[in-house]
Amino acid sequence: xxxxxxxxxxxxxxxxxxxxxxxxxxxxxxxxxxxxxxxxxxxxxxxxxxxxxxxxxxxxxxxxxxxxxxxxxxxxxxxxxxxxxxxxxxxxxxxxxxxxxxxxxxxxxxxxxxxxxxxxxxxxxxxxxxxxxxxxxxxxxxxxxxxxxxxxxxxxxxxxxxxxxxxxxxxxxxxxxxxxxxxxxxxxxxxxxxxxxxxxxxxxxxxxxxxxxxxxxxxxxxxxxxxxxxxxxxxxxxxxxxxxxxxxxxxxxxxxxxxxxxxxxxxxxxxxxxxxxxxxxxxxxxxxxxxxxxxxxxxxxxxxxxxxxxxxxxxxxxxxxxxxxxxxxxxxxxxxxxxxx
Numbered sequence: 646x647x648x649x650x651x652x653x654x655x656x657x658x659x660x661x662x663x664x665x666x667x668x669x670x671x672x673x674x675x676x677x678x679x680x681x682x683x684x685x686x687x688x689x690x691x692x693x694x695x696x697x698x699x700x701x702x703x704x705x706x707x708x709x710x711x712x713x714x715x716x717x718x719x720x721x722x723x724x725x726x727x728x729x730x731x732x733x734x735x736x737x738x739x740x741x742x743x744x745x746x747x748x749x750x751x752x753x754x755x756x757x758x759x760x761x762x763x764x765x766x767x768x769x770x771x772x773x774x775x776x777x778x779x780x781x782x783x784x785x786x787x788x789x790x791x792x793x794x795x796x797x798x799x800x801x802x803x804x805x806x807x808x809x810x811x812x813x814x815x816x817x818x819x820x821x822x823x824x825x826x827x828x829x830x831x832x833x834x835x836x837x838x839x840x841x842x843x844x845x846x847x848x849x850x851x852x853x854x855x856x857x858x859x860x861x862x863x864x865x866x867x868x869x870x871x872x873x874x875x876x877x878x879x880x881x882x883x884x885x886x887x888x889x890x891x892x893x894x895x896x897x898x899x900x901x902x903x904x905x906x907x908x909x910x911x912x913x914x915x916x917x918x919x920x921x922x923x924x925x926x927x928x929x930x931x932x933x934x935x936x937x938x939x940x941x942x943x944x945x946x947x948x949x950x951x952x953x954x955x956x957x958x959x960x961x962x963x964x965x966x967x968x969x970x971x972x973x974x975x976x977x978x979x980x981x982x983x984x985x986x
Contacts, residue, residue: 647680647975649922650929652960654969663923664905666937666977667841671848671855671915673818673984675841677941677977683839686921689829689902691843692836693720693780694850694868695816699808700783701864705790709739711783716871717878718779722901724881725754725774732878733773736782740789747772748799749781749831756881777831779878784833799833801826806834813838815861816846820986830903840919841984843908848917850898851910869898869910885931885955892951893944905930911943929971931955936973 649664665680675682697719700706706716715736723729737743753760754774763770772778784805788798791805798805814821819842829835849855853865872879876890879900889899889909899909905922907930918937922930935956938944949956960969 647923649679649933649975650971650973652929652969652971654960659969662926662929662933664929664933664975665840665921665923666933666975667844667919668937668941668977669841669844669848669917669919669984671845671852671917673845675982675984676916677937677979678841679975679977680923682841682844684921685825685837686840686843686906686919687827687835687837687902687904688843688908688919689835689904689906690722690777691900691902691906691908691919692813693722693900694872694898695812695846696720696780696809696833697783697868698812698816698861698864699805700787701867702860703787703791703808705740705783705787706867708790709736709786711736711739711786713867713871714875714878715779716783716868717875719783720868720872720900721779721879722776722886723779723878724756724884725759725776726756726881727759729779729878729881730759730773733778733782736779736786740786742785742789742795744771744773746785746795747775747778747781749775749777749833751775755884775831777829777833781831781833799831801834810834810836812861813846815856815858816849817842818845818984818986823986839984840921842986843906844917844919845984846917847898847908847910847919848915849910851912851917852915855915869912872898872900885934885952888952888955889934892948894948896948897943899934901927901930907931907934909934914941914943916941916943928958929973932958932971932973933975936975937977940977
């Protein structure tokens with residue numbers, strides 16, 4: 646079985662997680678893998694940096710004066726902290742819209758203090774608290790700038806989503822007609838394609854010189870620079886995406902996706918990494934990502950030490966006492982192969 650991590654209670658294995666890994670270069674060569682690197686996977690929020698590309702390419706970002714931190718928020722699954730909510734609302738205001746335009750729905754934010762404050766004040770949760778409100782604000786800005794129907798910007802047939810589908814197909818080098826669409830948690834289309842092609846997309850995000858279109862190269866550089874300059878907008882306090890990009894000091898871009906997906910790109914080596922935990926449980930995900938980085942030699946000169954808390958997570962009981970741990974258990978295969986659609 647393709648076990649990637651074991652969960653220990655005391656010194657006994659209580660549970661195990663299966664998983665899949667693909668490591669690809671910008672030319673589309675699968676260099677390292679584990680499990681099924683071609684597993685058809687909904688990349689979920691790992692696609693957000695690609696979903697943000699039309700915000701720049703249409704001219705919406707420049708027209709509405711979006712700042713780098715705004716573009717970073719477009720790529721975010723944020724914690725709903727005040728800084729995230731304020732920036733999302735500011736983006737909407739710049740394109741003449743209010744929170745009512747958001748079609749992302751809402752949920753309890755990861756930032757507990759923000760939620761407790763709402764309860765104390767007797768106020769309801771609103772869409773800006775959604776971890777996807779930044780992404781949706783970017784989509785709204787694009788629709789407004791292009792003079793398109795605002796109420797339906799989240800529908801698959803809307804030009805906003807069609808441009809995103811084109812960008813996803815281009816960056817992943819996977820045919821548009823083969824990408825399966827479903828609906829994400831925030832109501833917009835989500836894309837299903839082979840895991841290795843997700844890794845290929847992140848290799849291109851890390852090394853956009855491999856992309857023929859100069860306007861797209863420029864847009865990608867602008868987005869990835871925004872993410873690494875403002876990693877606090879991508880996640881938030883005590884979040885792996887934020888801590889990863891801080892630890893690597895601009896070298897790595899990374900983004901989590903729901904159901905235990907993680908994608909990252911290393912600007913130094915040009916490698917893209919995609920990980921999927923088979924059962925969708927994220928408790929072992931970041932430990933697995935760190936182990937992939939260790940095995941391919943990325944970050945072993947210091948950054949992984951800064952991320953040590955994620956490498957072997959502690960299992961605690963109700964009183965906070967350590968009663969176990971999560972350990973990774975896999976060795977990457979190193980047979981190279983060219984990807985095909």
